[in-house]
Amino acid sequence: MNDLKRLYQRYETAIECEVTSILRSGWWLNGVAGKRFSANFAAFIGVSDCILVANGTDALELALRSAVGLNDEHGREVIMAANAGGYASCACWHNDLIPHYVDIEQGSQLVSVRSVLEAASAETAAIVVTHLYGGVVDVRAIRAGLAEGGLSHIPVIEDCAQAHGARIHGEMAGSLGDIATFSFYPTKNLGAMGDGGAVVTSNPRFAGHVRQLYQYGWSSKYYVGLPGGRNSRMDEVQAAILNVLLPDLNSRNEQRRAILGRFKSATGGRLKFVDGGDGAVAHLAVLLCDDRDAFRTFMKERGVDTDVHYPVLDCDQIGWAALPMKGTENLAISRASISRVCSIPCYPDMTSDEVEQVCKALGEWEAM
Numbered sequence: 001m002n003d004l005k006r007l008y009q010r011y012e013t014a015i016e017c018e019v020t021s022i023l024r025s026g027w028w029l030n031g032v033a034g035k036r037f038s039a040n041f042a043a044f045i046g047v048s049d050c051i052l053v054a055n056g057t058d059a060l061e062l063a064l065r066s067a068v069g070l071n072d073e074h075g076r077e078v079i080m081a082a083n084a085g086g087y088a089s090c091a092c093w094h095n096d097l098i099p100h101y102v103d104i105e106q107g108s109q110l111v112s113v114r115s116v117l118e119a120a121s122a123e124t125a126a127i128v129v130t131h132l133y134g135g136v137v138d139v140r141a142i143r144a145g146l147a148e149g150g151l152s153h154i155p156v157i158e159d160c161a162q163a164h165g166a167r168i169h170g171e172m173a174g175s176l177g178d179i180a181t182f183s184f185y186p187t188k189n190l191g192a193m194g195d196g197g198a199v200v201t202s203n204p205r206f207a208g209h210v211r212q213l214y215q216y217g218w219s220s221k222y223y224v225g226l227p228g229g230r231n232s233r234m235d236e237v238q239a240a241i242l243n244v245l246l247p248d249l250n251s252r253n254e255q256r257r258a259i260l261g262r263f264k265s266a267t268g269g270r271l272k273f274v275d276g277g278d279g280a281v282a283h284l285a286v287l288l289c290d291d292r293d294a295f296r297t298f299m300k301e302r303g304v305d306t307d308v309h310y311p312v313l314d315c316d317q318i319g320w321a322a323l324p325m326k327g328t329e330n331l332a333i334s335r336a337s338i339s340r341v342c343s344i345p346c347y348p349d350m351t352s353d354e355v356e357q358v359c360k361a362l363g364e365w366e367a368m
């Protein structure tokens with residue numbers, strides 16, 4: 001699905017130079033590389049604050065904790081989709097919050113704005129929107145709907161782990177809600193060479209909370225100012241690598257979009273690509289197909305790997321069956337889609353021969 005060696009080879013000289021300099025400096029955590037990357041990334045997204053953390057799941061957990069707090073003045077439910085890999089659900093339960101699942105739109109596989117607004121109530125502590133597969137949820141429409149319903153106090157958290165650089169109506173994912181989270185897992189549109197994550201916001205109160213929570217709740221070294229903190233630092237080596245890769249994020253997103261565009265032109269009958277909107281960044285190329293097992297075997301026989309993002313809805317995970325959750329009876333589209341979604345390789349370092357090989361296989365399937 002992804003050959004990350006190619007990414008390394010492309011940036012080898014710059015990365016080795018930066019990483020060697022970090023190692024030689026003897027300063028491996030909370031140093032200059034992290035400061036530089038958090039400033040650059042905040043500027044890229046268009047927010048005032050970026051706090052680097054250890055991974056995207058921690059980012060969600062800490063963003064939720066900072067936005068909702070440990071009080072239950074406004075209820076304990078968090079509205080979210082059930083098809084987004086389980087990360088937001090995980091973050092919820094780590095905060096003693098209750099996922100309230102709502103349905104998605106079939107064509108984009110993104111959470112349905114209408115369902116979010118119908119579910120929002122006095123019991124809602126927060127809304128997490130996942131910009132899945134590189135597509136972008138219309139956060140402005142959610143916020144407008146909340147305001148109309150007298151619920152504008154509900155914070156909207158954007159999970160941008162699959163949407164670095166994605167836009168909607170010209171606006172950047174990560175700048176639309178109250179607070180947003182990123183993962184820099186290696187396969188992401190902006191990926192580190194290990195784990196990494198970030199919380200971004202222009203709300204100084206939330207930023208102040210996360211800045212304490214990611215390091216034991218410290219207000220200053222060894223002095224705890226907030227409960228609920230822990231260690232979730234990103235190391236300097238990862239920050240230095242991300243600094244090398246960030247300037248090329250937009251152009252590499254363009255390459256992803258061009259590859260997805262080629263795939264789309266080879267399909268349109270039996271296969272339909274999930275469409276995340278004009279500003280989507282093709283994190284994954286996801287198809288909806290009726291005979292998924294046969295399709296995957298067919299592609300494999302033609303040398304093309306496939307994967308499923310994701311095979312189980314959060315609410316149907318066996319290990320989470322006993323945990324509190326709501327909304328599971330209203331997920332008709334999510335349930336109908338879970339057996340149909342199928343991802344095919346789509347990453348900027350694919351060769352044009354590989355892209356054509358995928359197109360040929362897609363065309364043969366369509367013609368059957």
Ligand SMILES: Cc1ncc(COP(=O)(O)O)c(C=O)c1O
Binds near residue numbers: 056058087132159
């Ligand atoms: C949508 C989404 N949210 C959150 C995460 C969690 O990120 P991480 O793997 O860095 O914890 C991921 C990724 O893997 C993701 O795809």
